[in-house]
Amino acid sequence: MEEDETVHYDGAEGGWGSVRGIVETALRERARPAALDTLRRQNKAGGFMCVSCAWGKPKEPHTFEFCENGAKATLWELTSRRCTPEFFAAHTVSELKTWADYDLEQTGRLTHPLRYDPATDKYVPCGWDEAFAAIGAELKAIDPGAAVFYASGRASLETSYLYALFARLYGHNNLPDSSNMCHETTSVALKDVTGSPVGTCVLADFELCDAIFFFGQNPGTNSPRLLHPLQEAVKRGCKIVTFNPIREKGLEVFKNPQSPKEMLTPAETKISTLYLQVKTGGDIAAITGMMKHVLAKEAELWATEKRHVLDVDFIAQHTDGSDAVKAHVEATDWSEIEAESGLARADIEAAADIYIGAKRSIAMYGMGLTQHVHGSDNIKLLVNLFLMKGNIGRDGTGVSPVRGHSNVQGQRTVGITEKPELVPLDKLAEQYGFEPPREKGLTTVDACAKILSGEVKAFVGLGGNFVRAIPEREMMETAWIKLRLTVQIATKLNRSHLINGEVAYLLPCLGRSEEDLQASGPQAVTMEDSLSCIHGSLGKAKPTSPELKSELAIIAGIAKATLPPNPKVPWDAWLGDYAKVRDAIEETYPEQFHDFNQRVFTPGGFYRGNSARERVWKTKSGKAEFTVPKKLNSWGIGDKAGRWRLMTLRSNDQFNTTIYGYSDRLRGIEGTRDVLLMNPDDIAAAGLVEGQIVGLASDADDGVDRQVGGLKVTRFLLPRGCLGAYYPEMNPLVPLSWHDEESKTPAGKSVPVRIVT
Incomplete structure (x- = not known):
């Protein structure tokens, strides 16, 4: 199969295509003049930190330190469109449920706090004090264990810390x-084998490495600034x-929009030396093959030259379990590896030879590794490979997961977690004079299960589009309206705001790009990037509406209406001066956040540290752990006739559930999201034709009927047996039980389906 037989994009990532994408978004959003100044300050010390991806910010930024999708996120936030009480007076919630995701968000920024009125099936304006009092009364009326406090990854460290404290109080x-829903697999797997739940790299490592190995991550769409390093x-x-x-353009060829030479000439950079289209779910087999070749070369070179490929001293001093992994790999036949990975032995060995020849290597990955039934094994196997040559804990080496939301890693750092063992509860008890709950909380999957069973009564959402993002959407939406209370804190309207409990509030907040003026003056907030660096952010754009409150102010307002007074918990003082919140964070986490306020605007951010980078292994054995995988594939179910492996995708005009438009330029798909991507040989073998409209049905072994229809068969360069279609539209096909076995991250990258004609 040749690329010219399929839908594809002939250009490079970046270049004039990225410029055009930004301009089109600016025109579509009717962006405010403040957007230009915000983009100028974006991702720079003393400036505004992008609300899109979590990639690191350099000490010495480019003139324009933003990418196409980062600019789209800023323009989306600083739109001149407004979603006012008059809009809601003209439309019932039932009508709005029929609107597309894109059309809902194109109504613009929310301007007033709103209460759902079931009598009219409309949102109606309400006062802030009214909303806080009503929410507080509802929360006080139920068992706290029946409430869920969800957070999307955009809220600042200050807001996240207080939100987590509110939940525990x-x-x-x-x-x-x-x-x-994305990288919990990383947090679980890396913690098990390295003792640290996050990646070990910093930006400087990318200036020293000899090889980088990418697994299941698309920087061209999800984190384009990564393409510069x-x-x-x-x-x-x-x-x-x-x-x-999938052959993603960002990992094939890049034309740097910041380079006049590249913009004005045919010059461009080929990114990948070797690009291997592994089957979805086949990464364990591919990594096992690389390890097998490394071990074979070790034996060969030691026998002939008395020279090691492996870092035998590192393995002896710093690791545990290598003998079991060596035996497992050597016992695995190449025929199994080729069948499960979909790759030829020679190609896997070529990749391994690059690894062998590199003195310093970095592993990077995204949800293509995490969102599988055996996603944790994907990551543990990757760590195995890197431990073999001591490629963790040296400059220019490491494991670097690429996070999505701009502060999703930081939220965990300051206490937003369902795992009480990850939080210094004794310190919080001393600091705030209360006894924190010690029971394990609910993950996203657990919360959904308890909403289905009726055990959860209240849901508070700090940003995000939870109902749209989760698996089992049809069943979940039916159960959702039986909740007693739903509260959504947001900047724009989305589908989750239309699936309401008996009592429902929609509370509009400031965007990060907007000025947050409190009693002590303009407020800065902070967030953590994928590389464990903390950055300050100062919004300066005029707020969308004088009625808006900051996320922190909304959390404080609800907390004060819910909790009894506590002199050790100064909500008003914190709200008046966010520096006092940072002082509280420093007191709770002194090792990572010492001198917090003095370091907020450190160029490039300040590094909070990582034990695994220092080769201090906080694992059960006290060493880095080699582990044997449960299976040779990560998709958790056998192949059979008529069963396909579906991977869900994000487009170039999308960030998570936010749809900026209908252009997936980097894949050559325009004007629609209702496509089913298939290998041309698979189309023929299945008796289909290009352009045919088909549906997909779940082929999980649970007897539940799940279907999505109206998909146009589209010829695409994919491994045989694999399908591609867009997220979140495909979420109805993902069973709630279909998740990583260790982390419960939904397995949206390898969903068993049948094609329905």
Whole structure:
């Protein structure tokens, strides 16, 4: 199969295509003049931190330190469109449920606090004090364990810290966040094998590495600023090897929009030295194959030259379990590896040879590894490979998961977690004079299960589009309206705001780009990037509406209406001066946040540290752990006739559930999201034709009928047996039980389906 037989994009990532994408979004959003100043200050010390991805910010930024999707996120937030009480007076909630996701968000920024009126089936304006009092009364009327406090990944460290504190003062650890749906697998797997739940790299490592290995991550769409250090690495001779079912443009070729030479000439940079289209769910087999070749070369070179490929001293001193992994890998036949990975032995060995030849290597990955039934094994196997040559805990080496939301990692750092063992509860008890709950809270999947069973009575959402993002959507929406209370804190209207409990409030908040003026003056907030660096952010744009409150102010207002007074919990003082919140964070986490207020605007951020980077292994054995996988594939179910492996995708005009438009330029798909991507040979073998409209049905072994229809068969360069379609439209096909076995992250990258004609 050749690329020219399929839908594809002929250009490079970046270049004039990115510029055009930004301009089109600016025109569509009718962006305010403040957007230009905000973009100028974006991701720079003393400026505004992007609300899109969590990639690191350099000490010495480019003139324009934003990417296409980062600019889209800013323009989306600073739109001149307004979603006012007059809009809601003209439309019932039932009508709005029929609107597309894109059309809902195109109504613009929310301007007033709103209460759902079931008598008219409309949102009606209400006062802030009225909303806080009513929400507080509802929360006080139920068992705290029956409430869920969800957080999307955009809320600042200050807001996140107070939100988590509010939950525990109220009496529960039910604090799922968007990490539960994407990188919780990382947090669980890395903690098991390295003792640290986050990646070990910093930006400087990308200036020193000799090879980078990418698994299941698409920087061109999800984190385009990452392409700058990748391009610089390639230009100095670093080799990049990519394992991904789809040939993503950002990992093939890049034209730097910041380079006049590249913009005005045909010059561009080839990114991947080797690009291997592994089957979805086949990464364990591919990594096992690499390890098998590394071990074979170790035996060969030691026998002939008395020279090691492995870092035998590191393995002996710093690791545990290597003998069991070696035996497992050597016992695995190449025929199994090729069948499960969909790759030829020679290609896997070529990738392994690059790894062997590199003195310093970095592993990068995204949800293509985490969102599988055996996603934790994907990550643990990748760590195995990197432990073999001591590629963790040295400059220029490490494991670097690429996070999505701009502060999703930071929220976990300051206490938003359902796992009480990850929070210094004794310190909080001393600091605030209360006994924190010690029971394990609810993950996203657990929360959904208890909403279905009727055990959860209240849901508070700090941002996000929870009902749209979760699996089992049809069943969940039916159960959702039986909740007693739903509260959504948001900037724009989305579908989750239309699936309401008996009592429902929609509370509009300031965007991060907007000035947050409190009693002590303009307020800065902070967030953590994927590389464990903390950055300050100062919004300066005029707020969308004088009625808006900051996220922190909304949390404080609800907390004060819910909790009894506590002199050790100064909500008003915190609200008046966010520096006092940072002082509280420093007191709770002194090792990571010492001198917090003095370091807020450190160029490039300040590093909060990582024990695994220092080769201090906080694991059960006190060493880095080699582990044997349960299976050779990560998708958790056998192949059979008529069963396909569906991977859900984000488009170039999308960030998570936010749809900016209908252009997936980097894949050559325009004007629609209702497509089913298939290998041309699979189309023929299935008796289908290009352009045919089909449906997908769940093929999980649970007897539940789940279907999505209206998908146009589209020829695309994919491994045989694999399908691609867009998230969140495909969420109805994902069973709630279909998740990583260890982290409960929904397994949206390998969903068993049948094609329905």
